[in-house]
Amino acid sequence: MNIQEHVRAVQQRVAAAAEAAGRDPGEITLCAATKVQTDESIRAAIAAGITVCGENRVQELTAHLAADAYAGAQVHFIGHLQTNKVNKVVGKVSLIHSVDSPRLLQAIDAQAAKLGIVQDILLEVNIGGEESKGGVAPGETGDLAALAAQMEHVRLCGLMAIPPISQVPGANRQFFQKMAQLFVDIKKEMAHNLSNFNCLSMGMSGDFEDAIAEGATLVRVGTALFGPRPPMHPDNTK
Numbered sequence: 001m002n003i004q005e006h007v008r009a010v011q012q013r014v015a016a017a018a019e020a021a022g023r024d025p026g027e028i029t030l031c032a033a034t035k036v037q038t039d040e041s042i043r044a045a046i047a048a049g050i051t052v053c054g055e056n057r058v059q060e061l062t063a064h065l066a067a068d069a070y071a072g073a074q075v076h077f078i079g080h081l082q083t084n085k086v087n088k089v090v091g092k093v094s095l096i097h098s099v100d101s102p103r104l105l106q107a108i109d110a111q112a113a114k115l116g117i118v119q120d121i122l123l124e125v126n127i128g129g130e131e132s133k134g135g136v137a138p139g140e141t142g143d144l145a146a147l148a149a150q151m152e153h154v155r156l157c158g159l160m161a162i163p164p165i166s167q168v169p170g171a172n173r174q175f176f177q178k179m180a181q182l183f184v185d186i187k188k189e190m191a192h193n194l195s196n197f198n199c200l201s202m203g204m205s206g207d208f209e210d211a212i213a214e215g216a217t218l219v220r221v222g223t224a225l226f227g228p229r230p231p232m233h234p235d236n237t238k
């Protein structure tokens, strides 16, 4: 597995997808989804040009931070976040993608206040309406955005989504379209309050080109950079 070659190949695919959609490739951030990766793999990805790492699990985040594995890159938290673990994430990552309830929002705001910082966040939207998945319902996203906009110690920077798993090429385009519409609607509704509302985080190894075609500004890519994850790992199903 040559991480450097894979990074270059994915970067080129991101740029090609942007150009095909008439977009500036510079608008799109490639975030390496680093779950189950070693410190060495993460360092290799950063050495190859990755500027943002996305971590799923608090435990892995804490271990990689302690090893200084993300040196030279930003780190984002992209996994489900439990309220009782916010103190291990707030202030340690530059963006939390997975805020999906008033309770979690309030816990993040309180922890950020304690640290005297402003934490950048995205709202995760359950765009496929899947029971088993986290994320706020599309119809409730505006209300959660309004709540976030009132908070002093969080800054709402956009939306994130993980559409349903599908093997069918193009199947998720409809969800990416819905996300892009929701993103525009919220931005319009709350323009005066949301000057930093610029990030639309969607698209993974199997569908990031479609996500870019529909307006993603950040894609989260694991397998295409690092190779397949061990099948028994619980996060492999996400």
Ligand SMILES: *Cc1c(COP(=O)(O)O)cnc(C)c1O
Pocket (backbone or CB within 6 Å): 033, 035, 056, 078, 079, 162, 204, 205, 206, 220, 221, 222, 223, 224, 238
């Ligand atoms: C694992 C993961 C990804 C990357 O998935 P791949 O299909 O391996 O590219 C993206 N986003 C989240 C939230 C993930 O958990």
